[in-house]
């Protein structure tokens with residue numbers, strides 16, 4: 001799925017958080033959105049997922065304008081969003097968490113769950129545990145499984161590596177690399193090595209504006225460290 005973002009502005013009351021943001025994600029590609037805390041990255045993703053209204057500009061999926069579409073309509077169109085903080089159901093089991101997400105897209109089957117366990121084996125071991133009882137890294141894998149079980153065409157991820165141990169970061173990197181091509185990915189990330197390993201290109205936000213952009217080959221620490229928090 002192709003994502004087109006053109007001239008996007010967003011305001012929190014009188015405070016402008018996004019200023020004329022424009023970029024594209026080509027089908028099957030991964031674009032990393034980089035920038036310091038407070039640059040506007042999470043706000044941008046919320047606008048794209050349809051959980052925050054934009055003030056001005058245009059968002060299109062494969063050329064179809066969805067700027068004013070509700071989040072469930074974007075979800076049905078193939079957009080899956082994993083917010084920072086993961087938002088799994090703490091009281092439901094791991095299996096129920098995955099199947100509830102699958103049901104919203106018409107296929108709450110054991111096969112759908114098994115497919116997610118093939119990507120994230122720990123979810124099979126934890127199938128009957130409550131989501132809230134999982135570690136942070138396990139919850140992130142569950143959140144990714146809940147997104148992927150809907151068979152998205154565009155996966156929007158807000159800092160999937162935040163607070164997660166290196167072995168799980170590596171697992172998530174491997175999964176995203178394997179899936180890329182079949183779906184498009186928009187990835188907000190503070191961890192430059194992970195972003196450079198997964199993404200095909202990047203944009204940098206600062207104070208709500210795109211201040212740099214380029215291909216994966218230009219994602220060097222020298223070029224980007226002044227825009228990063230770490």
Ligand SMILES: Nc1ncnc2c1ncn2[C@@H]1O[C@H](COP(=O)(O)OP(=O)(O)OP(=O)(O)O)[C@@H](O)[C@H]1O
Pocket residue numbers: 012015017035036037038039040041042043044
């Ligand atoms: N609900 C809100 N109400 C008012 N201002 C907000 C709200 N959420 C974010 N902001 C402001 O909007 C700007 C962009 O914040 P945003 O969370 O999008 O940045 P970010 O780049 O994602 O940073 P972080 O990595 O810390 O989440 C910041 O100045 C922030 O203080």
